[in-house]
Amino acid sequence: MxxxxxxxxSQHSQSTGILLSNVSHGFxxxxxxxxxxxxxxxxxxxxxxxxxxTGKTTLIRLLALFDSPDSGRILVGDTNLWSLSxxxxxxxxxxxxxxxxxPNLFEASVQRNVSYGHRVRLGWRARLRQWARRLVGDSSSxxxxxxxxxVGLADAARRSTGSLSGGEAQRVAFARALAYDPEFLLLDExxxxxxxxxxxxxxxxxxxxRDDGLGVxxxxxxxxxxxxxxxxxxxxxxxxxxxVGPTEEVFTNPEDRRTQRFIDGELLx
Amino acid sequence: MSIQRRGFxxxxxxxxxxxxxxxxxxxxxSPSDLGELTVGVTTSTYDSGLLDALHSAFESTYGVTIRAVxxxxxxxxxxxxxxxxxxxxxxxxxxxxxxxxxGHGVNRRDFAYGDFVIAGPPDDPAGIAAVDTASEAFxxxxxxxxxxxxxxxxxxxxxxxxxxxxxxxxxxxxxxxTEAGLxxxxxxxxxxxxxxxxxxxxxxxxxxxxRLDLDIFVEGPVTGGDPALDNPYGVIVVNPARxxxxxxxxxxxxxxxxxxxxxxxxxxxxxxxxxxxYPNGLSKDPNFDQYTxxxxx
Amino acid sequence: MIxxxxxxxxxxxxxxxxxxxxxxxxxxxxxIESIIRVSLLVSLTAVILSTLVGLPVALxxxxxxxxxxxxxxxxxxxxxxxxSVVVGLLVLFGVSNQGPLGSLDLVFTREAMIISQxxxxxxxxxxxxxxxxxxxxxxxxxxxxxxxxxxLDVALVTISEARAGIVTAVLAGLxxxxxxxxxxxxxxxxxxxxxxxxxxxxxxxxxxxEARQGRFEIALLLGGVLIALVLVINGIVLRIGGRRx
Numbered sequence: 001m002x003x004x005x006x007x008x009x010s011q012h013s014q015s016t017g018i019l020l021s022n023v024s025h026g027f028x029x030x031x032x033x034x035x036x037x038x039x040x041x042x043x044x045x046x047x048x049x050x051x052x053x054t055g056k057t058t059l060i061r062l063l064a065l066f067d068s069p070d071s072g073r074i075l076v077g078d079t080n081l082w083s084l085s086x087x088x089x090x091x092x093x094x095x096x097x098x099x100x101x102x103p104n105l106f107e108a109s110v111q112r113n114v115s116y117g118h119r120v121r122l123g124w125r126a127r128l129r130q131w132a133r134r135l136v137g138d139s140s141s142x143x144x145x146x147x148x149x150x151v152g153l154a155d156a157a158r159r160s161t162g163s164l165s166g167g168e169a170q171r172v173a174f175a176r177a178l179a180y181d182p183e184f185l186l187l188d189e190x191x192x193x194x195x196x197x198x199x200x201x202x203x204x205x206x207x208x209x210r211d212d213g214l215g216v217x218x219x220x221x222x223x224x225x226x227x228x229x230x231x232x233x234x235x236x237x238x239x240x241x242x243x244v245g246p247t248e249e250v251f252t253n254p255e256d257r258r259t260q261r262f263i264d265g266e267l268l269x
Numbered sequence: 270m271s272i273q274r275r276g277f278x279x280x281x282x283x284x285x286x287x288x289x290x291x292x293x294x295x296x297x298x299s300p301s302d303l304g305e306l307t308v309g310v311t312t313s314t315y316d317s318g319l320l321d322a323l324h325s326a327f328e329s330t331y332g333v334t335i336r337a338v339x340x341x342x343x344x345x346x347x348x349x350x351x352x353x354x355x356x357x358x359x360x361x362x363x364x365x366x367x368x369x370x371x372g373h374g375v376n377r378r379d380f381a382y383g384d385f386v387i388a389g390p391p392d393d394p395a396g397i398a399a400v401d402t403a404s405e406a407f408x409x410x411x412x413x414x415x416x417x418x419x420x421x422x423x424x425x426x427x428x429x430x431x432x433x434x435x436x437x438x439x440x441x442x443x444x445x446x447t448e449a450g451l452x453x454x455x456x457x458x459x460x461x462x463x464x465x466x467x468x469x470x471x472x473x474x475x476x477x478x479x480r481l482d483l484d485i486f487v488e489g490p491v492t493g494g495d496p497a498l499d500n501p502y503g504v505i506v507v508n509p510a511r512x513x514x515x516x517x518x519x520x521x522x523x524x525x526x527x528x529x530x531x532x533x534x535x536x537x538x539x540x541x542x543x544x545x546x547y548p549n550g551l552s553k554d555p556n557f558d559q560y561t562x563x564x565x566x
Numbered sequence: 567m568i569x570x571x572x573x574x575x576x577x578x579x580x581x582x583x584x585x586x587x588x589x590x591x592x593x594x595x596x597x598i599e600s601i602i603r604v605s606l607l608v609s610l611t612a613v614i615l616s617t618l619v620g621l622p623v624a625l626x627x628x629x630x631x632x633x634x635x636x637x638x639x640x641x642x643x644x645x646x647x648x649x650s651v652v653v654g655l656l657v658l659f660g661v662s663n664q665g666p667l668g669s670l671d672l673v674f675t676r677e678a679m680i681i682s683q684x685x686x687x688x689x690x691x692x693x694x695x696x697x698x699x700x701x702x703x704x705x706x707x708x709x710x711x712x713x714x715x716x717x718l719d720v721a722l723v724t725i726s727e728a729r730a731g732i733v734t735a736v737l738a739g740l741x742x743x744x745x746x747x748x749x750x751x752x753x754x755x756x757x758x759x760x761x762x763x764x765x766x767x768x769x770x771x772x773x774x775x776e777a778r779q780g781r782f783e784i785a786l787l788l789g790g791v792l793i794a795l796v797l798v799i800n801g802i803v804l805r806i807g808g809r810r811x
Contacts, residue, residue: 064712094714104705107727120715173709180714307674316779325760336765338674338755339775352663353673454780477780512663 016077017041017215018063018184023072025058032058034239036072042183042215045206047226047247049219050236051262056219059236060188063217064098065089094121097177101189103169110164110172111157114144117180147179148172150205167198174205184215191225203229223263227251235259303332304518309346309354311425313453314502315339317472319538319546326534327525333518343423349373349505352512355519360502361425363432366562374505377560380526380550381535384489385429385498388474389415389466390482397486403468403497404437406487411439411446416465420456421448425500430468433497457481470500472545491547502546526550594762598788602795605768608676609744612683613691616739620692621732625721627692628700629707642696645689646742650682654749657682661753674755676766682749687739694738698731699724733803744796747774769795 018040025033032055040046040063048056062069068082075081081092097117105113118141119127148154151171156164164172170190177185187206191199206229210216220226226233226247233250235243235258242256254260310320315337324335338354339345342361349357350373357374359365360383368374387406389395395415397406410417419441420427434441447465449456453473460467461481471489474481488494504523509516525531527550535548627638659665661672661681672678702724710723725732747770754766756775767775769792776785 066708066712090714090716093712096712096714098709098712100705100709102705104703104709106706106710106723116710116715117713120713120719176709176713312778316775321760328760335760336674336755336757338757340755351665352668452778455778458780458782480780 019075020059020062020069021073021075023062023069023074025062025067025069025071032239033062033069036241038234038241038244040184040215040217043210043213044231045210045216045218045229046232046234047218047220047230048234048236049221049223049226049262052221054236055239056221056236057188060098060186060217060219063184063186064096065093094180095183096186097180097182097184098186099170099173099177099188099190101192103166103173105161105164105169105173105176107161109157110148110153110159110161111144113161113172114147114157114176114179115141116176117182118143121180143179144175147175150178150208151175152201167194167201170194170198171201171205174202178205178209182214184217185209187216187218189220190218192220192222199225223265235262237262304515305334305336306356306515306518306522307336307338307354308356308358308522309338309340309348310358311342311345311360312339313424313426313470313473314358314360316452316454317470317476317540317545319535322534322538323526323531326530327522330530331521331525333521335522341422342425342428346373349507352507352514355507355514356522357505357507358502359425359505360500361428362501362503364423364425364428365503365505368505369560369562373508373511375508375559376520376523377503377505378523378527378550379501380504380531381502381546381548382491383500383502383546384471384491384494385426385468385500386471386474386485386489386494387466387468387487387498388460388483388485390464391484392464393484393486395466397466400487402495403433403487407433407437407441408439410466411437411441411443414443414445416463417441417446418456418460418463418465418467419446419448420453421450424453426453426468426470429498429500433468436497457483468498472540475540475543475545478541501549597758597762597764598791600762600764601767601769601772602791604676604764604766605744605770605792605795608679608750608768609683609740612680612743613687613736613740615680615684616687616691616743617736620688620735620739621695621725622721624692624695624699625724628696629724639696642689642693646693648686648689650686650746650748651752652748653685654682654752657685657749657753673753674757674766676754678753679750679766679768682753683743683746686746686749687743690742691735691739694735695728695732698728698735701731702727730807733807737800737803740799741796744768745770745792747771 020036020038020040023033023036024031036059038046038059048059050056061067062074065074065081068074073080073082076092081089084092094117106116119130122130144157145154148156151174153168153171153175156168156172161169161172170193174187174190185206191202194202203225206216206218210231218225218229230247233243233245233247234241235250235254235256237258243250243254243259245255250259251263254263314320316339320337324337327333328335338348340348342359342364345354345357345359346364346368348354349368350371357368365374365377369377385403387397387403389397395406395410395413397409400406400409419430449459451459453470454477456467457469457473457477458481459465461483471491474483474485487498489498489500490496504526506516506519506523507514509519529551532548532550535546536544538544538546627635627642657678658673661667661670661678663671663673672681706727707720707724710720711717715723747768750766750768751771751774754768754771756767756771757765758767759765764772769788773785773788773792776782776788
């Protein structure tokens, strides 16, 4: 599989990860996450596991900077991301990519979807010029092709999203998140609707991204997947992190009894 | 390029050409150097087509653009009150008098007269064929409760109709008396379909004669009939003290209407070969004074 | 007196020069073209303005929570059914020489007609757009956001995703505008120059005029022209839309 790489990724290999520091968050008065402290580092795949409904999605969304946490801080280095101005935070957001459980593709060609990240980063004049060029002819870009290769859809650029199967769509969603060279990639149950073949493609792409220096976070309730792809595992139960550690350790010798029960298939709710 | 893009470009070019066509008329729109006059007229006058003849002549003689706005009598006078028109043309004497007495208009002049006729279904259920006067005809229609269709819209025609009912002492009430709320042409057509009697401007009747199965039973003064069916047209200038009216041009218009050129056009204007308007603006004994309606009128 | 060579589509000119549909058309050269032109100019301009206002409003209302939101939505929907005569009167009172905007000299002009049709079309465009954009799933909007889009980017994506519904909204607004007669008659005055070219006469007010004079067949003929015009516009929009329909 082609190596997804750009010089920027390697340049940033010294930059720090994201730190959730004592983060709590809830909706409508109900607490969903309580006192989470977690680091996301570059060049590793962190899998957040736990039964459905324990707050994995909320955790991912907080990392994606959708909302500010009710309490606690989200830091990059020493910078509290929510004390930044909107523009500064926009710059931070642009270093993050995300794949949802649903592909959530735009109703356009695969090409348009994957190049979205690049498009929104252009200045207005460049965007108008691109729009004008679009009217008179297709403009494909090498980055789009490269990224599609990572998910095994190198020939799909001109296809419309309507013609994609579920698995293909999710792979395009992955390419879309990757195309603008983010430093962190967040995935929320990315393969729960996919067949084994497409799941394998995604997992392979995750590995490729990690190898390129991205910090990958995957939320899943699939234990086997966690074992396959995680460098580190964080166990989330009832909104609390009950265990964090390297995959081997957590699976063979968990500290918390509940972790063992979860690995054994209980506590699934 | 893809079919979709071609379609887009074709669509955009068609739209662009069409809109360019629309906007292209902008230049033709500015009023001539000598000015613009907005004249409010009643629909029956407008529909007779007389104004096309008059206004083309006025425009070519004086180079002033005329904007003729038609409406019901009430609407036309209201426009004069608001100053949305510069000159008002009507044929409802009592309403015109009120207009002037309230200070909305000045310098009223007669410029033509026509007349009304009373028409109805050929089988004449009210038996008014031999009747000479309008008020007697109305009495008979009321007595026989024959279907009657009124304009019902405070137009000059309607105002005249009401005056005749007052004279006749019969009361226009009952299922046989209906109000259309429509213009003269539509009212004629409805009366035709329903076999109803009506009072109508002679010009409009002539205009639609071929499609109507209605006979004239009571003639107006133009053919020597009942003077109560007279239909005098007046032109009034909107009071320049109240509104921003180009008074000179307005008076130019009035002068044109009541002068030789205008009066000749009026005299020669025919509908279906028949003269409909009779000029009375010129007089051997002209009265240039301001017309002030007396309180009894 | 005034040059009336049409600059618009050639087809309209040749169509109406001949005796159209075997009916003796008692119109001067260029009459029908000029009223078509006025109809298009007024209604297209009004709808474009309505869209420029209505679309952002639809997005704002659709995706923000605020007190009184339900009332606003109800108002928008009510606005779709405003009687055109009432709107015409309200605009007339505004632009009349006696009214607050009297000094702008707008009474009996095409500009006043555009204003009144704008008032009529905006609720339609806004309401239907609102329905269209709120159907767009949150997930897609989230994706646009998380991929590094600003709120404007998300709005543009929403518009793009809802484009079919928005086109429907604009066409509905255009239909409302181009086929109404009550407001343009009152604020425009149905004016035509002595040479037969229209100043403020549209297809609809021309139809009304013919009907008032009892010339029903001509009124129907003009009605046919109006319907054909709307069909052509819809056809153009379909072409632009490509295979999405």
